[in-house]
Amino acid sequence: MPSTPSDMKTIADIVARHDADPTRLVQILRDVQSTFRHIPAAVMDRLAAQLSIDRAQVQAVTEFYTFFSTEPRGRFDILISDSITDHMLGSREIAAYLCECLGVTPGQTRADGQVSVDFTSCTGMCEQGPAGLVNGYALTKLTRDRVERIVELVNDDTPVSQWPREFFAVKDNIHRADLVLGTKLQPGSALRWMFQRGLDSTLDEIAKSGLRGRGGAGFGTAMKWKFCREATGSAERFVVCNADEGEPGTFKDRVLLQSYAHQVFEGMTVCGAVIGARRGYLYLRGEYLYLHEPLNAVLAERRRAGLLGSNIIGRPDFEFDIEIRIGAGAYICGEESALIESMEGKRGVPRNRPPYPVTNGYLDQPTVVNNVETFAAAALIALKGGAWFSAAGTEKSKGTKILSIAGDCARPGIYEYPFGTTMAQILADCGGTGAMGLQIGGPSGIFIGAQEFERVLGFEDLPTGGSFMIFDQRRDVLEIVRNFTHFFAHESCGFCTPCRVGTSLLKNQLDKICAGHGGKADLAELKHISKLVRATSHCGLGQTAANPILSTLERFPEQYEQRLKAISFEPGFDLDGALEVARRMSGRDDAHAHLAQEA
Amino acid sequence: MTEHMLTIDGQRIPFTEGQTIIEAATAAGVYIPHLCHNPEFKPHGSCKLCTVKVNGRNCSACTFPAADGQEVLNNTQELNETRRTITQMLFIEGNHFCPSCEKSGNCQLQAVGYYLNMLDAHFPFFYPSREVDASHQEVMLDRDRCILCELCVRASRDVDGKNVFALSGRGINSHLIVNSTTGKLKDTDISVDDKAVHVCPVGAILIKRKGFEVPIGERIYDGQDIGQVSLEHEMPIVEEAEHGR
Numbered sequence: 001m002p003s004t005p006s007d008m009k010t011i012a013d014i015v016a017r018h019d020a021d022p023t024r025l026v027q028i029l030r031d032v033q034s035t036f037r038h039i040p041a042a043v044m045d046r047l048a049a050q051l052s053i054d055r056a057q058v059q060a061v062t063e064f065y066t067f068f069s070t071e072p073r074g075r076f077d078i079l080i081s082d083s084i085t086d087h088m089l090g091s092r093e094i095a096a097y098l099c100e101c102l103g104v105t106p107g108q109t110r111a112d113g114q115v116s117v118d119f120t121s122c123t124g125m126c127e128q129g130p131a132g133l134v135n136g137y138a139l140t141k142l143t144r145d146r147v148e149r150i151v152e153l154v155n156d157d158t159p160v161s162q163w164p165r166e167f168f169a170v171k172d173n174i175h176r177a178d179l180v181l182g183t184k185l186q187p188g189s190a191l192r193w194m195f196q197r198g199l200d201s202t203l204d205e206i207a208k209s210g211l212r213g214r215g216g217a218g219f220g221t222a223m224k225w226k227f228c229r230e231a232t233g234s235a236e237r238f239v240v241c242n243a244d245e246g247e248p249g250t251f252k253d254r255v256l257l258q259s260y261a262h263q264v265f266e267g268m269t270v271c272g273a274v275i276g277a278r279r280g281y282l283y284l285r286g287e288y289l290y291l292h293e294p295l296n297a298v299l300a301e302r303r304r305a306g307l308l309g310s311n312i313i314g315r316p317d318f319e320f321d322i323e324i325r326i327g328a329g330a331y332i333c334g335e336e337s338a339l340i341e342s343m344e345g346k347r348g349v350p351r352n353r354p355p356y357p358v359t360n361g362y363l364d365q366p367t368v369v370n371n372v373e374t375f376a377a378a379a380l381i382a383l384k385g386g387a388w389f390s391a392a393g394t395e396k397s398k399g400t401k402i403l404s405i406a407g408d409c410a411r412p413g414i415y416e417y418p419f420g421t422t423m424a425q426i427l428a429d430c431g432g433t434g435a436m437g438l439q440i441g442g443p444s445g446i447f448i449g450a451q452e453f454e455r456v457l458g459f460e461d462l463p464t465g466g467s468f469m470i471f472d473q474r475r476d477v478l479e480i481v482r483n484f485t486h487f488f489a490h491e492s493c494g495f496c497t498p499c500r501v502g503t504s505l506l507k508n509q510l511d512k513i514c515a516g517h518g519g520k521a522d523l524a525e526l527k528h529i530s531k532l533v534r535a536t537s538h539c540g541l542g543q544t545a546a547n548p549i550l551s552t553l554e555r556f557p558e559q560y561e562q563r564l565k566a567i568s569f570e571p572g573f574d575l576d577g578a579l580e581v582a583r584r585m586s587g588r589d590d591a592h593a594h595l596a597q598e599a
Numbered sequence: 600m601t602e603h604m605l606t607i608d609g610q611r612i613p614f615t616e617g618q619t620i621i622e623a624a625t626a627a628g629v630y631i632p633h634l635c636h637n638p639e640f641k642p643h644g645s646c647k648l649c650t651v652k653v654n655g656r657n658c659s660a661c662t663f664p665a666a667d668g669q670e671v672l673n674n675t676q677e678l679n680e681t682r683r684t685i686t687q688m689l690f691i692e693g694n695h696f697c698p699s700c701e702k703s704g705n706c707q708l709q710a711v712g713y714y715l716n717m718l719d720a721h722f723p724f725f726y727p728s729r730e731v732d733a734s735h736q737e738v739m740l741d742r743d744r745c746i747l748c749e750l751c752v753r754a755s756r757d758v759d760g761k762n763v764f765a766l767s768g769r770g771i772n773s774h775l776i777v778n779s780t781t782g783k784l785k786d787t788d789i790s791v792d793d794k795a796v797h798v799c800p801v802g803a804i805l806i807k808r809k810g811f812e813v814p815i816g817e818r819i820y821d822g823q824d825i826g827q828v829s830l831e832h833e834m835p836i837v838e839e840a841e842h843g844r
Contacts, residue, residue, distance in 0.1 A: 056765035056778035063767045352662045494773030501688035504771045
């Protein structure tokens with residue numbers, strides 16, 4: 001328990017480093033967690049006092065994000081990515097082996113405090129898994145050999161900074177580049193063109209390009225910028241780049257930030273000029289901590305080059321800078337208003353809309369929140385014009401889309417395609433021709449079967465934020481759906497009743513069916529709850545949480561039906577299991593102490 | 600001034616600029632079931648009981664702005680079934696034992712259950728383990744009954760200016776906390792006269808030694824359904840707010 005004067009000094013330093021700014025609470029708690037391996041109660045009091053906020057707020061934020069804990073985690077805190085694509089690469093077996101070698105139980109810190117192992121939602125390394133995190137830093141390609149090496153390093157107390165660098169190697173794996181990935185942008189060139197052309201004309205070019213938000217929802221980018229620009233009565237405007245790439249199976253923003261950071265920041269700066277903002281933020285998911293330093297280096301480079309800060313490209317009237325904020329393990333923060341709440345140092349709970357962020361966003365000011373890929377495309381459009389972009393794609397979906405392809409294919413990785421490309425074409429290119437089904441757009445998207453592979457990429461047919469998972473004949477549809485359904489129950493923020501309770505009910509109901517305890521009525525019930533959660537939830541998370549169930553029930557009903565028991569009634573709980581306590585108390589385990597539950 | 604109009608279940612309802620659908624409905628004497636909404640506080644939109652169909656789309660009546668020409672569906676079989684299921688969800692995620700609860704008969708969750716003809720809990724109970732806080736001299740906090748509506752959070756923040764309550768945790772583990780180092784109510788600055796103590800729609804926040812002052816059988820919802828009570832109580836509040844606009 002940190003209570004010594006030097007601990008208190010450490011806390012004071014952390015607070016000072018963040019200018020005692022309460023909107024930076026999540027950042028501050030990240031630092032506290034990494035220093036003390038948890039957020040002790042005494043520290044909560046201290047932080048509340050030093051930030052002049054309620055202690056309840058500190059506790060509430062601590063207990064919301066999965067990367068914070070109130071009990072100490074190990075000096076080496078290892079999290080294994082639990083995405084279905086990691087499962088398919090053997091992550092569960094790797095995790096079991098790791099726990100066995102270390103002598104730990106998942107979710108519990110080893111008695112000596114040295115190490116803890118747990119599971120976490122998709123870490124975005126789907127094509128180079130099984131993946132994980134150690135003290136926040138991404139681990140890729142975990143093999144049994146690597147696990148054995150990690151066990152030695154942990155037991156020898158070798159600091160993570162001295163672990164072999166190849167454990168942390170993150171590859172781009174770009175297999176198909178098109179407009180966005182294939183065009184070289186000289187840093188500053190888009191900004192120069194923008195001023196030459198004029199801000200109004202630049203916004204016109206964005207409009208002409210037909211660019212729509214790349215996070216999945218597809219709102220018109222120019223329209224969003226225009227609304228924000230025209231919002232009245234504001235003290236300030238903000239640009240926010242949503243790099244909380246949490247949709248399982250998506251990793252294209254990781255690649256953009258790793259290798260196209262200038263382009264992304266340039267797009268944000270273009271937006272800043274167009275809407276009249278002086279400050280921009282990049283909200284980076286906690287899982288991508290490894291990108292924090294390199295991104296800060298790019299920002300520093302841009303400041304030195306006169307592309308950020310004041311007097312940008314020699315224009316005394318243009319001032320803009322970008323700061324990075326890091327998340328702490330919450331898928332919901334990919335929802336723009338939840339992201340804004342998180343940026344303000346709160347729990348990531350989606351706001352009521354209207355009003356929308358374009359008028360009432362960060363600090364209640366007009367704010368543009370766009371996806372990483374949207375800004376990367378916007379920078380190029382500012383440089384090359386709208387027609388250049390809109391020449392590709394379809395009538396309703398202009399330009400290209402970057403896909404993160406993972407799962408059962410020969411060449412997983414990054415593929416950029418014009419909208420309108422068929423699934424069959426994509427599968428042929430990545431060597432996924434044996435596919436039985438595809439999950440397009442991640443768990444919140446839809447599952448399609450082989451008879452639908454002539455369908456096309458696009459807002460009018462199959463939209464996606466980038467996730468593209470391939471499953472071949474060996475895969476069990478229900479196991480996939482179960483993984484997704486557990487994910488939503490884990491990530492629901494808990495604000496509204498249908499999502500908070502409904503996602504747990506769906507999880508339990510599906511587990512029951514998968515365990516072979518379900519009857520026909522259970523299937524009807526599963527559908528009933530699914531529809532209600534979809535129809536009445538507060539935000540996109542709840543509205544899409546039942547998609548995996550509903551889209552597979554429609555296409556693969558037989559997969560569900562063959563799990564059902566052939567009886568009309570099935571108890572809601574395990575009768576024999578319920579007697580376990582009584583058996584232990586009475587010391588009996590004979591046949592008469594058991595209840596048969598078979599039909 | 601031209602009068603703004605929308606329809607609810609075919610009935611023409613006037614509204615004024617800035618009103619939400621539920622405010623317009625209440626002012627016109629139309630009840631839309633709700634739990635987290637209380638016209639005295641900022642709209643919240645979390646319980647989803649007030650889900651209505653606006654031009655074919657589901658919306659929360661308590662947060663959605665009224666607009667000219669909206670066709671709102673409210674008292675339909677489909678919506679009431681949805682509301683009943685949501686009420687059942689609220690029952691099974693907590694520990695609600697009506698027969699032994701001091702709030703029985705004065706409880707809005709129970710009353711809404713009756714109103715929606717809820718005859719059973721339908722879903723398996725979650726039986727969560729939740730902390731009861733009886734540390735305070737006069738105020739009792741029984742989290743078993745909390746439905747996470749945040750009315751106490753809003754009342755304490757917006758009316759009492761104290762921030763005694765907050766929601767913490769995430770998802771199904773969301774829970775009410777109080778603002779003190781020990782996490783106990785006795786160490787907060789709550790007072791029995793605080794608005795926050797009097798807004799709980801269920802029996803989560805109770806004033807001690809008052810539980811049975813009114814006998815069962817003579818309680819608020821024993822004689823009237825929640826639709827009538829709600830309108831009688833809330834109509835003047837909405838009207839007054841209208842004058843202040």
